[in-house]
Amino acid sequence: MAYKAKQVIRGAAHVYGDNIDTDRIIPGKYTKTLDLSHLADHVLEDLDPTFRDRVQPGDILVAGDNFGCGSSREQAPLALKEAGVSVVVASYFARIFFRNAINIGLPVVEIGRHTIADGTQLEVDLARGEVRDLSAEQTYAAAPLPDIMLAILDAGGLVRYLQITGDYGDS
Amino acid sequence: MGHTIAEKIISRHAGRLVHAAEIAIVPIDGAMATDTTAPLAIKAFHEMGGRRVWDAGKMALVIDHAAPAPNERIANLHQMMREFSAEQHLPHFYDIGSGICHQLMVENGHVRPGDIFLGADSHTPTYGALGAFAVGVGSTDLAAAMLTGKTWLKVPHTIKIVLEGTLRPGITAKDVILRLVGDLGIAGATYDAVEFTGPVVARMTLASRMVLANMVAEMGAKTALIDTIGLDLDYPFDPIHPDPDAVYKAVYTFDVSELTHQIAVPHSPDSVVPLTQVAGQPIAMAFIGSCTNSRLEDLHAAAAVLRGRHIAPDVRMIVTAASRKIFNEALRDGTIATLSEAGASFITSGCGPCVGTHQGVPGDDEVVISSTNRNFRGRMGNPNARIFLASPAVVAATAVAGRIIDPADLQAR
Numbered sequence A: 001m002a003y004k005a006k007q008v009i010r011g012a013a014h015v016y017g018d019n020i021d022t023d024r025i026i027p028g029k030y031t032k033t034l035d036l037s038h039l040a041d042h043v044l045e046d047l048d049p050t051f052r053d054r055v056q057p058g059d060i061l062v063a064g065d066n067f068g069c070g071s072s073r074e075q076a077p078l079a080l081k082e083a084g085v086s087v088v089v090a091s092y093f094a095r096i097f098f099r100n101a102i103n104i105g106l107p108v109v110e111i112g113r114h115t116i117a118d119g120t121q122l123e124v125d126l127a128r129g130e131v132r133d134l135s136a137e138q139t140y141a142a143a144p145l146p147d148i149m150l151a152i153l154d155a156g157g158l159v160r161y162l163q164i165t166g167d168y169g170d171s
Numbered sequence B: 001m002g003h004t005i006a007e008k009i010i011s012r013h014a015g016r017l018v019h020a021a022e023i024a025i026v027p028i029d030g031a032m033a034t035d036t037t038a039p040l041a042i043k044a045f046h047e048m049g050g051r052r053v054w055d056a057g058k059m060a061l062v063i064d065h066a067a068p069a070p071n072e073r074i075a076n077l078h079q080m081m082r083e084f085s086a087e088q089h090l091p092h093f094y095d096i097g098s099g100i101c102h103q104l105m106v107e108n109g110h111v112r113p114g115d116i117f118l119g120a121d122s123h124t125p126t127y128g129a130l131g132a133f134a135v136g137v138g139s140t141d142l143a144a145a146m147l148t149g150k151t152w153l154k155v156p157h158t159i160k161i162v163l164e165g166t167l168r169p170g171i172t173a174k175d176v177i178l179r180l181v182g183d184l185g186i187a188g189a190t191y192d193a194v195e196f197t198g199p200v201v202a203r204m205t206l207a208s209r210m211v212l213a214n215m216v217a218e219m220g221a222k223t224a225l226i227d228t229i230g231l232d233l234d235y236p237f238d239p240i241h242p243d244p245d246a247v248y249k250a251v252y253t254f255d256v257s258e259l260t261h262q263i264a265v266p267h268s269p270d271s272v273v274p275l276t277q278v279a280g281q282p283i284a285m286a287f288i289g290s291c292t293n294s295r296l297e298d299l300h301a302a303a304a305v306l307r308g309r310h311i312a313p314d315v316r317m318i319v320t321a322a323s324r325k326i327f328n329e330a331l332r333d334g335t336i337a338t339l340s341e342a343g344a345s346f347i348t349s350g351c352g353p354c355v356g357t358h359q360g361v362p363g364d365d366e367v368v369i370s371s372t373n374r375n376f377r378g379r380m381g382n383p384n385a386r387i388f389l390a391s392p393a394v395v396a397a398t399a400v401a402g403r404i405i406d407p408a409d410l411q412a413r
């Protein structure tokens, strides 16, 4: 994995299941806005109406397989980020969600099958590519990212990356 | 080692031979965003320092997801798109009522066989019906493409699906793709390209091919590539075939001869059962629309069922043609009159009730039968409604009976 940024994120885990689609992350009826706080107000509302009130800045969202399947709406990772989620950990992600999250500077980590329990304290070490479950004393290895994604994350997202580089390099 | 269609298209664009799992930076042939994704993309484009889009003639903007605007907030976002299009001199700006983005890209030749196309919408793989490598991206990726005319891609592995046999009368591409989504699952093709080939495909219309390609999104696929054999376009093109020794992640052969009407039940498009398992389920609302099934052949299929009949008194039926062009053709050939006389209500060409942004939102506990592609909880704007997905003929027959029914049984009564 190896993000250049030496970043260790600690937070409480909010654990959900498999195949959480973008309609459940942020329903389509709320996506037509550039006001990010409006997105955060409705984050995960059809999945867990209590999430919005319980989530603390820095908390970690944990899910199973195929997190973020469905639409291409970038409002889904934006809503999570704006609500205070610091990193999303999942067995694996749906393709567009994964790219979108990195593009907006929300770290996402794939760890395969896991047994992380709701409410547990996690430590996500982006540089070492590790997720440590502090309650269960268990460590999960994160799947490595391609170099271009690391570069985008290290810049803080695709907007910053292109502000700096002006263009993609050659293939 | 030979190349799949996806590997060939990406190799041609990258200027070097690539195989699955490699990263390539490629020039794109076109890009598109809608009123859900364009405002964020325009914002990101400006933040990146963008002044002019890389090639105005290759960029399309479409107002289709909430069109006409249902409130001032959305009206202002539409306004932002109009202003951006004017300022950038975009020749392909489609305002309300033009139609659904994916239909417009194909109908107006903005995407062609062998192209690499980026759409800021997850059903962009629909253009695989033309043998184009078309992928859905989010707004920021699209903004980067608007700025640079390029994108980066991980070359996908490919799953090949060979469709053999002959479809029974009344069984359509929708039934085929529903069955395949049911069998492969909502994540069955995540990150992969899906090639479709075989004699069933070779006989399909472009509209039916679009149905197949459209719903690979419901298997998590990156894109679809449909064999261009038998494809009739009004311009010449070079077909791209996979090498005989191309390497596939998996090859499935599916004989469609025994296939019956298929239905996706709430709340996931991969919860697919034969119609017989849910026959008799009462419904309150029927919807024919979306980039999956609202082209002329779909409206014709509905009209064939509804001709001389009327929808049930406790049912409401909404129809949205995929584009103004299709609506006008259906108007001229009498299809619209047939549907309207049967009790259908019409909504401006566009996404309509598909995504729950406006118009046609179901009530609590109501059951909807729909010709669209997704039935996730809350999809049509109400998390307490239940959505079943089916082909247009089944939706129409169900509207008449007031409960889920095989169109053939309707005729027998």
Ligand code: SF4
Residues within 6 Å of the ligand: B065, B100, B101, B102, B121, B123, B289, B290, B291, B292, B350, B351, B354, B355, B372, B373
């Ligand atoms: S019709 Fe539905 S699925 Fe198709 S682009 Fe519009 S909202 Fe998306």
